[in-house]
Every structure is written in C-alpha cells, then in structure tokens.
Amino acid sequence: KAGVTQTPRYLIKTRGQQVTLSCSPISGHRSVSWYQQTPGQGLQFLFEYFSETQRNKGNFPGRFSGRQFSNSRSEMNVSTLELGDSALYLCASSFWTGSTSGANVLTFGAGSRLTVL
Amino acid sequence: DAKTTQPPSMDCAEGRAANLPCNHSTISGNEYVYWYRQIHSQGPQYIIHGLKNNETNEMASLIITEDRKSSTLILPHATLRDTAVYYCIVRVAKSFGGSSNTGKLIFGQGTTLQVKP
Numbered sequence: 001k002a003g004v005t006q007t008p009r010y011l012i013k014t015r016g017q018q019v020t021l022s023c024s025p026i027s028g029h030r031s032v033s034w035y036q037q038t039p040g041q042g043l044q045f046l047f048e049y050f051s052e053t054q055r056n057k058g059n060f061p062g063r064f065s066g067r068q069f070s071n072s073r074s075e076m077n078v079s080t081l082e083l084g085d086s087a088l089y090l091c092a093s094s095f096w097t098g099s100t101s102g103a104n105v106l107t108f109g110a111g112s113r114l115t116v117l
Numbered sequence: 118d119a120k121t122t123q124p125p126s127m128d129c130a131e132g133r134a135a136n137l138p139c140n141h142s143t144i145s146g147n148e149y150v151y152w153y154r155q156i157h158s159q160g161p162q163y164i165i166h167g168l169k170n171n172e173t174n175e176m177a178s179l180i181i182t183e184d185r186k187s188s189t190l191i192l193p194h195a196t197l198r199d200t201a202v203y204y205c206i207v208r209v210a211k212s213f214g215g216s217s218n219t220g221k222l223i224f225g226q227g228t229t230l231q232v233k234p
Contacts, residue, residue: 004160033220043161043204048220056221090160094220103149103168106220108160 002026004093004109012115018079021112025072025093031055032074033106034066035090043090049074078114086116121205126229129199135192137228139205142186148208150181151222152190154201161204161224164190195232202227 005024013019025032033056034046045058049068066076072093078085092106122140129135141150152164165172165179167188172179178191192199204227 031220033222035222042226043222043224045221045223050220058221088158092160092220103151103166104220105151105163105166106153106161106222107163110160111158113158 004091004107006089006091006109006112008112009110010113010115012117013081014117015081015083017081018077019081019114020075020077021089021091021114023074023076023091023093023109025074025091026095026107029093029095029107030072031094032068032072033092033094034074034076035092035108036060037088037090037111038084038086046076046089081116083116086114088113121207121225123203123205123225123228125226126231128231128233129192129195131197131232131234132194135190135195135199135230135232137190137192137203137205137230138187139190140187141205141207144185144207146185150179150185150188151206151208152177152179153204153206153222153224154199155204155227156198156201164203195230197232197234200230200232202229 007022031050033048035043037043047066048056052068063079068074088111090111092108094104094106149166149168151166153161155161165177167179181188204224206222
C-alpha cells in the first residue's frame with residue numbers, strides 16, 4: 001500500500017512569507033503527527049491530529065499551525081517565516097484503535113525540506 | 118515518557134552483527150521500547166518494539182533486560198545500507214480517552230551507526 005506522502009518535497013521561501021505543507025497518511029490511518037528536524041535541535045514534535053482535532057501540541061510558537069481534514073489528510077502552516085524555520089518537516093501517520101493496550105507504530109513520510117532565505 | 122541514553126556513535130564491519138545499546142533506567146511498567154532509524158535525509162523508519170519479552174522481526178532483534186532498564190538492538194548481518202542514525206524511544210501506550218501522546222515521540226540524539234566494508 002502507498003506510504004505517507006508529503007508535498008512539496010523541497011521549497012524555498014523568503015523571510016516574512018508563509019508556507020503550507022501537505023501530508024497524505026496511509027489509507028486507514030487516522031492519526032497524523034508533524035515533526036521538525038534541524039541540525040541543532042534534532043527531531044522535535046510539533047503537533048498531532050486525530051479525527052480532525054488537535055490532540056497534542058509541542059513547544060512551538062503560534063506561527064506554527066495545522067489542521068486535519070475529514071479524509072485524514074493534514075496540512076501544516078508556518079506564517080511570518082524566519083531564517084530559523086529552515087528545516088526538514090516530517091509527517092507521520094498511525095493506525096490507532098483507541099485500545100489502552102498495545103503499541104502504536106508511526107510511519108513517516110520522506111519530508112518537506114524548507115529553506116528560508 | 119522515560120529518558121533514554123545511547124552512545125553517540127558506533128562502527129560495525131559489514132556482515133557482522135551490530136549491537137546497539139540503550140539505557141532507559143526510569144522506564145515504567147507500561148512503557149514500550151521502540152527503535153527507529155533514519156538514513157540520511159529520509160524520514161525515520163520503524164524497526165521494532167517490545168514491552169517485556171525479546172522480539173525479532175525481519176529487520177532486527179530486540180533484547181530487553183529482565184529489569185527492563187536497558188535494551189539492545191541487534192542487526193544480525195549489517196550491510197552498508199544499515200548506516201544510519203538509530204533512535205531508541207520509550208513511551209506509554211495511551212488511549213484517546215482524553216489527552217493522548219500516541220503520535221508524540223521524543224527523539225534523543227540517537228546512535229550514528231557506520232557500517233564499514
């Protein structure tokens with residue numbers, strides 16, 4: 001089956017602009033999480049969506065936002081871009097039954113590499 | 118989620134077993150141990166997970182000590198394509214009854230495994 005698809009793969013923006021990244025999860029996966037990866041900070045959790053609701057949020061400023069659609073596809077938006085927002089943005093999806101037991105495995109996409117000039 | 122400690126780097130000869138250690142001395146009884154790896158500029162890839170028992174799949178084996186305070190990921194016959202950063206993560210399985218961390222992984226710095234010919 002198809003994996004997690006992220007678009008665009010690469011993009012260049014200038015400071016002050018805004019950007020929207022898209023993520024299509026694996027079919028049947030209802031949970032989507034977003035991560036930012038930079039050389040200095042490593043992989044950091046941004047937020048998680050399930051059934052169109054944000055369930056968890058990392059420690060990022062309000063310029064970072066996201067949403068999830070009824071088909072589980074998700075978008076994240078970064079407004080007023082700063083140089084430090086240059087990073088690889090990763091999306092991950094998982095199939096979660098709501099059970100209190102069992103593990104939960106994330107499948108990551110290839111990422112969207114954002115460069116802010 | 119419990120904190121993990123991994124060596125920053127390791128070398129392994131091609132064809133030999135790679136044994137990657139992870140300490141998680143504060144792990145709780147209901148926390149799973151997960152291993153992911155990230156090949157350069159790609160999204161993290163799930164490898165294996167376990168709770169108490171040793172686990173094996175087509176990619177690797179996971180050995181968890183009896184007190185669960187440490188574990189070892191074993192790649193039985195390392196190849197050059199196994200060169201990557203390996204992340205050990207411990208987290209609890211939670212339901213979506215309220216706040217949930219199911220999609221939130223806390224990545225440390227991981228172990229950079231270099232497989233050499």
